[in-house]
Amino acid sequence: MAVFRRVFGLMVFSVLMIEVANAACSNGTCKILDECSSDADCGAGLYCFSCLAKSRCVRSTATDQFKLVNNSLPFNKYVFLTTHNSFAIEGEPSHTGVPRITFNNQEDNNGVRALMLDTYDFEGDVWLCHSFKGQCHDYTAFEPATDTLREIEAFLSANPSEIVTVILEDYVQAPSGLTKVFTDAGLMKYWLPVSKMPQNGADWPLVSDMVANNQRLLVFTSVRSKEQSEGIAYQWNYMVENQYGDDGMKAGDCFNRAESSPLNDTTKSLVLVNYFRSVPVKPLACVQNSGNLIDMLQTCHAASANRWANFVAVDYYKRSMGGGTFQAVDTCNGELLCGCNNVHSCVAP
Known part of the structure; x- marks a missing residue:
């Protein structure tokens, strides 16, 4: 006793x-x-x-790997936090006058350098939108694409050493519709042309050269023909991507989405890893953005011919049980830049 x-x-x-x-x-x-x-x-x-x-x-904040280490390596030697459905921001007011009936994926995009946007023809313009039966509707539309693109222009103008990547799930059929909205937003002066993008898995331009030449905007489309017709890079010529949604969140299993070539295809020098649910559930994001995400990045590293992700795409990116998406990106940047599991370890003592 x-x-x-x-x-x-x-x-x-x-x-x-x-x-x-x-x-x-x-x-x-x-x-x-x-x-x-x-x-x-x-x-x-x-x-x-x-x-x-x-x-x-x-x-609550991402690490700026360029300020921590340097920007003298090729673009594909770095990792960037990416927001899935970046436009679907909680609290965004209706721009159609009709209450929105669809789901949200993000709370903001502060500190994010890669945006995934869904573009549709709507009301004689290009809009960012969720769809119902393949169409944008007044109750699923978020805002005209030009509104978001102008925000990107303002950011690039105010931050002359920053690079932004835009990945479009593209349903725009209007001739030169995308060219028009990027031009109207004032973004063409930052455009990295397709002629500067590598073929057959070669390295991308040095980030320092991209900054010096003011070619700080990378834009990819899911429509093959627009590389020729509008000079917008066809995503699958340059990038591999794993399965999105619930099927892409099975522990220990990482495989390519249908549109992408196999993840171990090294003729594509960029790797995008998706890790988000088919239907976003905000309360669960804190769990999925934590240890589970890092585990999947390691699984996809092995599946991608021992290549770390360049883009890590998530929902509700700030929600976690600790380091979350920021720690996951730091892990990948550390592995790429110095073979360490944290980019902060790459700094000389």
Whole structure:
């Protein structure tokens, strides 16, 4: 009985010490995974988020790998956080006057450098939209594409060393419809032309050269003919991509989506890894964007001829149980840049 009392006492003491440690963390002193009650408790680059009932400090910002290491390598030697259905932002007001009846995929795109957009003909213009039976409707439309593209132009103008990639699931049939909206948004001056894009798996231009030449916008379309007719790169000539949705989230299994060549096709020098549900469920995103995502990136690395993803595409990118999508991208950048499992380890001591 005395032994039991001593063991029980030690257990109570341990719990109290943990609670004291947690209680001592506040006013910006809390580190990643520390329990918190508000964003103000968490240190720089963190915010207070509740996942699986406990509120903890988790990462809220991406690492700028170019400032941390350098930008002197080819574009395909870096990894970029990518938002799936970047336009489907929670709280976006209706632009059609009709309440929207469709799902959201994101809360914002702050710190993201690659955007996946779905483009449709709608109301005599090009819109960003979810579809119903293959068509954009007033109750599934988000906004005219030009609105988002102008935001990209403003970002590139204000940040002359940044590069943005736009990946279009393209349903626009209007002749030169995409060219028009990119021109109207003022983005053509940043365009990386198809003539500068490598064939047969060769390296891409150096990021430093892309910046120096102001060719800082990469645009890919899912429509083959537009590479010839509008000078927009046909995605599958340059990139492999794994299966999206629920079928692409099975642990230990990574395979190409139907439109892509096999993941181990090294004649395509970019790799995109999708990791998001077929129907987004925000409360589950904190789990899927954490350890499960890093596990899938490792699985896809093996399936892609030992190549790390260049684009990591997710829903609700800021939601996690700790490092989340930011840590996943840091892992891939670390592996690419110095063979380490964290890009911060690439910095000389």
